[in-house]
Amino acid sequence: MSNPRQIAFLALRDVHRRGVFADIALDKWLQKAKQQEESALIPSDRRLATELVYGCVRRMRTLDAIIDQLAKKKSANQPDDLRIILHLGLYQLRYLSTIPASAAVNTTVELTKDNKFKGLAGFVNGLLRQYIRLAESENTDPLVLPDDEISRLGLLHSFPDWIVANWCDRLGVAETEKLCTWFNQSPTLDLRINPLKTTLEEVETAFQSAGVQVARLPHLPQALRLCSGAGAIENLPGYQAGWWTIQDSSAQLVGSLLEAKPGQVAIDACAAPGGKTTHLAEMMGDTGTIWACDKAPSRLKKVKENADRLQLQSIQTLSGDSRNFTQFHQTADWVLLDAPCSGLGTLHRRADARWRQTPENIQELSQLQGELLAETANWVKPGGHLVYATCTIHPKENEEVILGFLASHADWEIDPPTTDSPAAHFAQPEGWITVWPHHHDMDGFFMVRLRKQQTE
Ligand SMILES: C[S@@+](CC[C@H](N)C(=O)[O-])C[C@H]1O[C@@H](n2cnc3c(N)ncnc32)[C@H](O)[C@@H]1O
Numbered sequence: 001m002s003n004p005r006q007i008a009f010l011a012l013r014d015v016h017r018r019g020v021f022a023d024i025a026l027d028k029w030l031q032k033a034k035q036q037e038e039s040a041l042i043p044s045d046r047r048l049a050t051e052l053v054y055g056c057v058r059r060m061r062t063l064d065a066i067i068d069q070l071a072k073k074k075s076a077n078q079p080d081d082l083r084i085i086l087h088l089g090l091y092q093l094r095y096l097s098t099i100p101a102s103a104a105v106n107t108t109v110e111l112t113k114d115n116k117f118k119g120l121a122g123f124v125n126g127l128l129r130q131y132i133r134l135a136e137s138e139n140t141d142p143l144v145l146p147d148d149e150i151s152r153l154g155l156l157h158s159f160p161d162w163i164v165a166n167w168c169d170r171l172g173v174a175e176t177e178k179l180c181t182w183f184n185q186s187p188t189l190d191l192r193i194n195p196l197k198t199t200l201e202e203v204e205t206a207f208q209s210a211g212v213q214v215a216r217l218p219h220l221p222q223a224l225r226l227c228s229g230a231g232a233i234e235n236l237p238g239y240q241a242g243w244w245t246i247q248d249s250s251a252q253l254v255g256s257l258l259e260a261k262p263g264q265v266a267i268d269a270c271a272a273p274g275g276k277t278t279h280l281a282e283m284m285g286d287t288g289t290i291w292a293c294d295k296a297p298s299r300l301k302k303v304k305e306n307a308d309r310l311q312l313q314s315i316q317t318l319s320g321d322s323r324n325f326t327q328f329h330q331t332a333d334w335v336l337l338d339a340p341c342s343g344l345g346t347l348h349r350r351a352d353a354r355w356r357q358t359p360e361n362i363q364e365l366s367q368l369q370g371e372l373l374a375e376t377a378n379w380v381k382p383g384g385h386l387v388y389a390t391c392t393i394h395p396k397e398n399e400e401v402i403l404g405f406l407a408s409h410a411d412w413e414i415d416p417p418t419t420d421s422p423a424a425h426f427a428q429p430e431g432w433i434t435v436w437p438h439h440h441d442m443d444g445f446f447m448v449r450l451r452k453q454q455t456e
Contacts, residue, residue: 004045005088005107007033008052009115012084015057015352022351026053055095056087057351058184061158063087066094066143070127082120085111089128093135101132149173153180162359163344166394175438182438183347183354189233191244192252193222194282194310198243200224206237219422220256223249242310247275250345250435250445254338254389255279256422257449260288264333267291269322269376272299274306274315276338276389281312293318293325323371328379334387335379339369341390341397345437345444366396373405377412383454385415389447393434398446402432405450415451423447 007029014025030049033041041049056063067075067086075083089108092099105128112124134142145152150168154161157180167176191214193200200216203224207214213227224244238244255276260266262285268277271292281290292303297319307315318325322337342357342365343350373388380386390397406412416431417423426433426440432448 002033002041002045004041004049005052005111006114007041007049008056008088009081009084009111011049011053012056012087013081015053016080016084022053022057026050051096052088052091054186054351056084056091058354059091059095059158060087060355061160062094062143062155063090063158065155066090066131067127069144070130070142071123079117081115082112082117082124085115085117085124086127089124090131093128093131105129105132153177157181157184159183159354163354163357170395171436178438179436182441185348187349188441189226189246190217190249190252191224191226192247192255192279193224193244194242194278195222196282196286197241197311198238203238203243206243210237212236217249219425220249220252221422223252225249240309245275245278245306245310247279248346248443250391250440250443251275252279253423253426253433253435253442254336254387254445254447255283257387257389257417257447258283258334258336258385259418259421260284260334262287265289265331266334266336267293267328267332267376267379268336268338269293269372269379270295270338270340271317271336272296272303274303276336277303277315278306278310278312280334280336281307281314282310284314286312286314288314290315291318291328292316293320293322295319295321323375325375325379328376330378330381332379333381333384335376335385336387336389337372337376338389339372339397339401341365341369341392342394344392344394345435345446346391348437349443362394362396366401369397369401370404373401374409377405377409377450377452380452382452384452386450386452387447388450389445391443391445393436393444393446398434399430399432402448402450411453412450413453415449417449 011025011029014020015022064075085108089104092104093101105125108128109121109125112121131142145155150161150165153176154164159180164176167179193203204214214224215227217223217225233239258280260280260283265288266280271277272294274292277292292315294300300317300319303317342362343353347354377386414431417427423433426435435442435445437444
């Protein structure tokens, strides 16, 4: 099986029929293809299969709307597999300028025949050609959009209305449109340099020698962004030697709020896979006491693997629910609560996340985040700090959690980033930080540092 469109079709079938995550489904079918062919797909075919799977999942709402407008039967009433085939054809016509329209149509018609819909090949051909005709003859978008701004943005950029409505409330329509566009891009990869092993300059030089372009990022002294296709991460210079970690620049900003000193006690309440715990350990010179706690033992293993690769020895792990670790009460100089969240700030990384979250889910997460914050705040010594962070930009999971906590904990206050901290460039008047991706070209994040008062 070396046809990238067939691989994409099979992966998308797993996503739609069995609710499999898009990346897992894609990986499974790419592996199967490799086993059957006894060699991997050529890189361009692999890239096409990847683009088609992520693109069709991301743009599902828009693609369905086009089917609704062009076919007699609504997309929801089409046979599931045929709907996927139509998505694949329309996606190529609408979003992939490198594929000639005739090739998009012909390959989709073949896909239709190869997957038990021979009798409907004419219908698929007709619908795709009608799309091309409309696009060419009127030179306008064949997709007819509603007048209402929220539905217009939701349909055009393929997001649920409730997410768009939340952004419009906070940002207005024009900015929301920029944010939607940003989230439909492919994600970038950033590195965090391990200062215990190397320097930014050394990594930069090693990458340049290996023909991989990297760029520095404003305000983040340990960050580099990969600019060109880098291939397998494990093969990049310095990976095995623990010179760097893959971590988005927003997540690096969270680390910069933790000004933990060598020898102190720091506890990461939701640590796996360890991106921020290892940052803490690097900042503390791999000394002191660092606990990495997480509910998921399998994910905690990753913390160990990452710490081993970075040759960090100060991290201890503890599995369980961080709402129950009373043994930590009043022991920590620093607590990091990188809370479980909806991930609405990283929609570009997880193609299906926008369809999986619901307002009800957000409410449940907000409750859990509040409970974790109230409990882990007890771990902090008087005069100590807690950093709360999420990779969502929904206020129920962020500002509301913090304001709720402060309202019932008079001995706590917001401690804004110090002026020489990288985070100072991003701070808002309230002292917390919301990273808006379309402004900063980084993952959407919320973070705030809280200080517990000294006792008299
Ligand atoms: C956002 S991720 C943490 C990412 C991590 N800090 C990093 O930088 O690599 C949230 C983590 O919280 C964990 N988690 C969820 N509920 C928890 C709970 N009640 N107690 C402890 N960990 C929990 C999840 O297993 C998940 O690994």
